[in-house]
Amino acid sequence: MTDVIVWPGWVGGIAVGLYALAQLLVSGQQLGVSSGFGSICGACLRLPFFRHEKFLERGTSSWRLWFLVGLPLGGLIAALTSPGALTASFSLGPMYDAVLPSAVWAKGLVLIVGGVLMGVGARMAGGCTSGHAIAGMSLLNWPSIVAAAGFFVGGIAAVQVLFRVFG
Amino acid sequence: MNIAFLPLGIAFGVILSRAGATTYDFYAKLFLFQDLQLLWVIAVAGSVGALGVALLKRAKAKRALFGGELELKGKPYTRTLVVGSLIFGVGWGVAGACPGTALAMLGEGKLGSLFTLAGIVLGTALYGVAQRRVKAS
DSSP: OOOOOOOOHHHHHHHHHHHHHHHHHHHSOOOOSHHHHHHHHHHHOOOGGGGSGGGSSSGGGTTHHHHHHHHHHHHHHHHHTSSSOOOOBOOOOHHHHHHSOSSHHHHHHHHHHHHHHHHHHHHHHTOOIIIIIIIIHHTTOHHHHHHHHHHHHHHHHHHHHHHHHHO | OGGGHHHHHHHHHHHHHHTTTTOHHHHHHHHTTSOOHHHHHHHHHHHHHHHHHHHHHHTTOOBOSSSSBOOOOOOOOOTTHHHHHHHHHHHHHHHTOOHHHHHHHHHTTBTHHHHHHHHHHHHHHHHHHHOOSOOOO
């Protein structure tokens, strides 16, 4: 697994916060990622839900797919500017590897389930970690703060069970 | 404006990586209360953002430099928000990634995110199948 440089949490937090403000100032758009997955669905599926202008790549919504393309490129740059070698691997690091199945297909199945839960949950909640937790907290928007609390409760419950049962 | 979000996405991807948000085990450590790295990232980011938004409101800023109006209205409360946030949280903990970081992880060669990303697309599509009408969420 690629080892990347990690800043202290508060430094990372300042960087993320300043990024979100810069994006808002430049483009007017609040930070958000999960709706971009709706745009992907909107581009391939003819379902009424994805006909909403938010998921159609036009007008003020048309930034989401470009943003989604940029993120992996950013990860690549972060990896290339870290001292270790860039390696492709299905490893999740020592802790998750100890509790998840080691066969790639079985591990993949668990990750798909995790992804499905995030996809469904983000649409039910109206946003994900970036849209609710970071952008929503910046606006002191109470529904977002409730959602962020819910994310943490769900995460704590899942990981505590995962590591108690399989750890 | 649209393609300007390519460099913005790149910048955010680099920052997520440096913040530790693309390191799976930081999620396990967070939810087991062993290392609060990512809690600090979110809490400090939200606070910096809140300070900045307060300054923008004070300056009565209305328009973005290159886009339209500044989006300063928060997302609404909905009937499914609490249940949805709990479901999202379970996925977040199980996969050790969120939608943005799973994408950045892909660029770092963390191939597990291929599964996570496929799951997110599938979950989003399933939600869309379950909806009968056009609505924003």
